Amino acid sequence: MTRPTTIAIVGGGFCGMVSAIRLLQQQKIGGTHITLFERVGHGLGGVAYDIESERLLLNVPAAGMSAFEEEPEDFLNFLRTISPDAVGGTFAPRHVYGNYLRARLQTAIKARRDIQFEIRAAEILDVLPGNAGGWQVRGESFGLAFELDATAVLLTTGPGIPARPRWVTDHMLDSGHYRDAWTQTTAPSLDSTATVATIGTGLTFVDTVITLRAGGFKGHIVALSRHGVLPQIERGPPAIPTPSDIPEAFQPEALPIQSIRQLIGVFRQQLAMMHAAGRDFRMLIAAIRPLIPKLWNNLPLSERLRFLRHARHLWDSHRHRVPESVGKHIEADIAAGTLQLIAGRITGAHAHAGTLELAVRPRGQTTTIPLRVTQVINCTGAPAGAPLGNPLDALKDRRDIQPDHLGLGVLTDQAGQLLNDRGQPHVGLCYVGPLLRAQDWELTAVPELRRRLPSVVSAICSAIEAHARMA
Ligand SMILES: Cc1cc2nc3c(=O)[nH]c(=O)nc-3n(C[C@H](O)[C@H](O)[C@H](O)COP(=O)(O)OP(=O)(O)OC[C@H]3O[C@@H](n4cnc5c(N)ncnc54)[C@H](O)[C@@H]3O)c2cc1C
Known part of the structure; x- marks a missing residue:
């Protein structure tokens, strides 16, 4: 008896769900089993969309959020079934987006009676070469270890794990003095006299403030980051560029920009021209977004490092913006004096009488100042x-995949197959998601991620077809 062909997808966030939908649409993989693994206790949607709050909004307008590039109105159409007044510029709640992805997946599953589709709660710990070709997936579910033979494996495990600062002790973790905004989302109850410090002032920080305030927290929040820069606020109608908005210096036929200094110079020059034409920076960013992988790849490694050290905070704050309604909450909190922004970093901490005493070194200074807080949220x-x-x-530790030199993520071929330590693709073992920033810089938001999914789905299908030919 021949064994069924199995595809394992690890991770039920945006990339896992949309890849599953696209696979289910492939006629050529009829008869296969598809197993989508998501962690025990997690729903489908990932950290961004497996949420319930009405107040956490998408930071990309509805017009840009279709899961399928070839059907640009798909999310907007779904949204209109719930909110008939929604327009392309609407910033919908993120939980609605989670519902959209789950609804589209359900439809795709129902349409394929010839594919056995299973969603399994498990933590996948390792992937090894299988005995009969293909791969062996090893995991754990409710305390029980298991193995699964898969012809092809697609890893969509997200952007990696927030690093725990050196000064955080186990006691600080156990006592709830320190938590990370992504993995521990439930806040221990904080009384109104408490002070919370956040590390980071980007979009996750904004989410954290909104969530704390929505939960009734009235205490002080001190937001710390190296540069103390907040995300820009999305004001006015969405910037939708036309091909003629792409500045000449960034056009594919222009001489490649090979240093950060040159890049910033061109950017500033273009910005001045945009301003003179009565437009804002958003149009420039929107126009060059599709060119970012190329710009990044033209930079030598030393210049990419320079970008990470000196320019990334500026890029992030202008590129990853918040909707106006959200930005107003943050501005009001700052104006009320209940939210304070500090450019600097925490160099040490010790627990003291039920609180944490932080040593904070403001940017540009050599001495630290003490800051007493109830909790730090990373x-x-x-x-x-x-x-x-x-x-x-596990794959990296065994040198089964090639690390990138900047520690940003993973390296794959164009189709998404992970590269081995000799730089060759692992047939049928793919990754897609934000860790591709190692090679393309920015693969974080839906408009960039969705573009990568058709090729990775093709690579999985090719592995299945090759396996069928050999059987
Ligand atoms: C808070 C937040 C808000 C965002 N808002 C927007 C927005 O408004 N618009 C936009 O375009 N983009 C937004 N993004 C960016 C974006 O959409 C995400 O980065 C995207 O969700 C990435 O999808 P992913 O599937 O690669 O990873 P994730 O969404 O992180 O999903 C990975 C999934 O894999 C699971 N997993 C990981 N490891 C294992 C394992 N070993 N075994 C089993 N399961 C595992 C995780 O539990 C998780 O569910 C936001 C991101 C965040 C974090």
């Missing part, structure tokens, strides 16, 4: 050098 996300998470760390 809102930095996964920085360079942070763990990649299961099962990628």
Whole structure:
């Protein structure tokens, strides 16, 4: 008896769900089993969309959020079934987006009676070459270890794990003095006299403030980051560029920009021209977004490092903006004096009489100032050098995948197949998601991620077809 062909998808966030939908639409993989693994206790949607809050909004307008590039209105149409007044510029609640992805997946599953589709709650710990070709997936579910033979494996495990600062002790974690905004989302109850410090002032920080205030927290929030820069606020109608908005210096036929200094110079010059034409920076950013992988790849490694050290905070704050209604909450909190922004970093901490005493070194100073807080919330996300998470760390530790030199993520071929330590693709073992920033810089938001999914789905289908030919 021949064994069924199995595809394992690890991770039920945006990339896992939309890849599953696209696979289910492939006629050529009829008869296969598809197993989508998501962690025990997690729903489908990932950290961004497996949420319930009405107040956490998408930071991309509805017109840009279709899961399918070839059907640009798909999310807007779904949204209009719930909110008939929604327009392309509407910033919908993120939980609605989670409902959209789950609804589209259900429809795709129902349409394929010839594919056995299963969603399984498990942590996948490792992926090894299988005995009869293909791959062996090893995981754990409710305390029980298991193995699954899969012809092809698609890892969509997200952006890696937020790094724990050196000064955080186990006691600080156990007592709730320190938590990370992504993995521990439930806040221990904080009384109104409490002070919370956040590390990071980007979009995760904004989410954290909104969530704390929505939960009734009235105390002080001190937001710390190296540069103390907040995300820009999305004001006015969405910037929708036309091809003629792409500045000449960024056009594919222009001489490649090979240094950060040159890049910033061109950017500033273009910005001045945009302003003179009565437009704002958003149009320039929107126009060059599709060119970012190319710009990044033209930069030598030393210049990419320079970008990470000196320019990334500026890029992030202008590129990853918040809707106006959200930005107003943050501005009001700052105006009321209940939210304070500090450019600097925490160099040490010790627990003291039920609180934490932090040593904070303001930017540009050599001495530290003390700051007493009840809790520190890490809102930095996964920085360079942070763990990649299961099962990628196991593959990396065994040198089964090639690390990138900046510690940003993983390296794959164009189709998304992970590269081995000799730079060759692992047939049928793919990754797609934000860790591709190692090679394309920015693969974080839906408009960029959705573009990558058709090719990774093709690579999985090719592995299945090759396996069928050999059987
Ligand atoms: C808070 C937040 C808000 C965002 N808002 C927007 C927005 O408004 N618009 C936009 O375009 N983009 C937004 N993004 C960016 C974006 O859409 C995400 O980065 C995107 O969700 C990435 O999808 P993913 O599937 O690669 O990873 P994730 O969404 O992180 O999903 C990975 C999934 O894999 C699971 N997993 C990981 N490891 C394992 C394992 N070993 N075994 C089993 N399961 C595992 C995780 O539990 C998780 O569910 C936001 C991101 C965040 C974090």
